[in-house]
Amino acid sequence: MDPKRSRNSPDSPESTRFPDEVLERVLSLLRSHKDRSSVSLVCKDWYNAERWTRTHVFIGNCYSVSPEIVSGRFPAIRSVTLKGKPRFSDFNLVPENWGADIHQWLVVFAEKYPFLEELRLKRMTVTDESLEFLATSFSNFRAISLLSCDGFSTDGLAAIATHCKNLTELDIQENDMEDNGGGWLSCFPENFTSLEVLNFASQQGDVSFDALERLVARCKSLRVLKVDKYVKLEQLHRLLVQSPQLTDLGTGNFQQELTPRQFAELESAFRNCKNLHTLSGLWDATSLYFPVLYSACGSLTFLNLSYAALQSGDLVKLLPHCPNLRRLWVLDTVEDKGLEAIGSSCPLLAELRVFPADPFDLDINHGVTESGFIAVSCGCPKLHYVLYFCRQMTNAAVATIVQNCPDFTHFRLCIMNPRQPDYLTGEPMDEAFGAVVKTCTKLQRLAISGLLTDLTFEYIGKYAKNLETLSVAFAGSSDWGMQCVLRGCAKLRKLEIRDSPFGNAALLSGLAKYESMRSLWMSACNVTMNACRILAREKPRLNVEVMKDDETDSRVDKVYVYRSVAGPRRDAPPFVLTL
Amino acid sequence: MENPKPYERGDLNFKATELRLGLPGSEEVKREATSSVRNNKRASPDMAEEGGYKGGSNANNAPTAKAQVVGWPPIRSYRKNSFATKKNEAEISGIFMKVSMDGAPYLRKIDLKVYKGYSDLLKALENMFKLTIGEYSEREGYKGSEYAPTYEDKDGDWMLVGDVPWDMFMSSCKRLRIMKGSEAKGLACGV
DSSP states (O other), rough: OSSOOOOOTTTOSSSSSSOHHHHHHHHHTOHHHHHHHHHHTTOHHHHHHHHHOOOEEEETTTTOHHHHHHHHOOOOOOOOEEEOOOOOGGGGOOOTTTOSSSSHHHHHHHHTTTTTEEEEEEEEBOOOOHHHHHHOOOOOOEEEEEOOOEEEHHHHHHHHHHHTOOOEEEESSSSSOOOOOOOGGGGGTTTTTOEEEEEEOOOOOOHHHHHHHHHHHHOTOOOEEETTSSSOHHHHHHHHHOOTSSEEEEEOOOOOOOOOOOHHHHHHHHHHHHTTOEEEOOOOOOOOGGGGGGHTTTOOOOEOOTTOOOOOHHHHHHHHGTOOOSSSEEGGGGGHHHHHHHHOTTTOOOOEEOSSSOOOOOOOOOOOOHHHHHHHHHHTTTTOEEEEESSOOOOOHHHHHHOOOOOOOOOEEEEESTOOOOOOTTOOSHHHHHHHHHHHOOOOOEOOOOOEEEEEEHHHHHHOOOOOOEEEEEOOSSHHHHHHHHHHHOOOEEEEEEEEBBBBHHHHHHTTTTGGGSEEEEEEEOOHHHHHHHHHHTTEEEEEEESSSSSSSBSSSSEEEEEEEOOOSSSSOOEEEEO | OOOOGGGGGOOOGGGGOOOOSSSSTTTHHHHHHHHHHHHHHHHHHHHTTOOOOOOHHHHHHHSSSSOOOEEEEEEEEHHHHHHHHHHHHOOOOHOEEEEEEOOOOOEEEGGGOOOOSSHHHHHHHHHHOOOOOOOEEEEEESSSSSEEEEEOOOOOOOOTTSSOOOOHHHHHHOOEEEEETHHHHHTOOOO
């Protein structure tokens, strides 16, 4: 690696015809980090030109590299995206204090990237001290986005609001955030006007509405505003009046007794929002107040109703007003009838997510079934992304669905009762997922469920040639299943498996493959310490991290394998054994 | 549609008063049909717990209570908590009911939401007022005691506790009165 910029020499036969300046100019236009990775592999000159022109770095696994290595290679970074914990940490499968703490990164960045502007974190631990450090160390800081992070409270937000004079984006989504009151919002100075994105939808308490209203009024460039559920309808009206330019709105609580005049005023405020393309929030919404939205729904492309326990009738009333929807998230309270309404009203729909309202109550026969899914597939041929939680499914239904929608890139089906067979035939759901992988040749992401034998994995290995992410739970019969996938899916990057009978032979069959993947997670499988040790020994550039509940049992509870150029991590807690 | 569990609790025989469609005597058949559907759904976890399985054949018994599996279904804590909060908020607002007892100098108040069914409620009343209420039967009301638990419903009528399904009772009960002596006997004779 040549840290110095190589000057073009006309005598050198290996040098490019372009002067560095031109090459850099061209490369600076490249945004996609995948393209940039490809460019950097062409030759040394291109590697250097690329590294000098990269302004945004995406790090999919914070332990795959160290902040020192990153800052050593890329001197001009202004924007960083980091992802930390394994995805199953979202479901409490990773103990607390596992790691992925942002602080050390910030310390290095403060020295190497004093002009850092943007930080986007997913599944990282972020403390209030870190937020304060961030707010006071980077004078140009503009945008922070925290998704599924933990470790901080509203005090940290106060630090950001107080010190970041040029903030354009404060996006706090679905985090485990401690609520110490809503006073942080009042910390934005009165002369602060640069905010474009404000999302505090996941806050669990009140903010000062006066402060919020004044903030919205003076930030004329605000285009994204997502408030929490403590903001009432009549307060929403006052906010909308100040910000008709919004493109992305998250309402607060949508249930309040309004007088006819208030109703009319709210309707008028929505009518004035001519650029609205995303709508969310809508806590406790019922169809009673939907009419205030109708005028704004024509331009909607993304509607998130997953916090509103709507019935099918509510959707039947609302959806005809939203003909341009591309993305729709709902709760399964809308049932199959609601899904039929989707099929008939949303011909452009590309993404559907159906979340369960009562996920832990398996005695209730509510929610959606295979018929709802079929109805959507009939009416929405452009569907390519689905996340579907249900209590029953059949092989035949899934086959029909993918016949109707062969372009799936993301197919995530969760039959909520583990190992449940086809409820009509009693057979495993192998043929369902076989149909998916055979028909949907563009499939990149797959999550499987239901009663599944090794046959499912044979199908996946044989047909899912573009598969990058696979999530497995309570599935498979033997090592053979996992071996099929590791052998057959050339583009596989992320494999996460829980509660499945895959053991050492399966783990070790992927020896040659794991360096080409981002990570492998296996929990509650049949892997033992010995196999993990062998893996670690054979592949020194992999980090093999083991978590064991029981000291005496030779089986490991959780093993997390990932490639890294930074070596074993030095911040592993006592319950994580790095082999 | 109806969850039969409340009726199966304790000594009070509610099967006889359960509201359902169907001829008397057809009950047993219907029950079996329900539980075999349940069997289909529950088959696999039973077998899984034994550590091995093949295919999808039915298990013998549907487990009535399922242990929750950690992290399943895969829903982010944030989303889980927003529904838990709703439920908790609903639970925090209890259904408080005045209870008077004939001859007692002052009234008591109870929260109906705390009780799972009639036998729970009656045990609590027995504790609170230090008395025995006796066995309920549809035919004879409360036998074996001079007390009868009654309640005033939405229409202003005084009803014997135990005649209607628990959920209906919770929503129609305005206040409770434990009747004593001959008045109680009058009500108990199913007028």
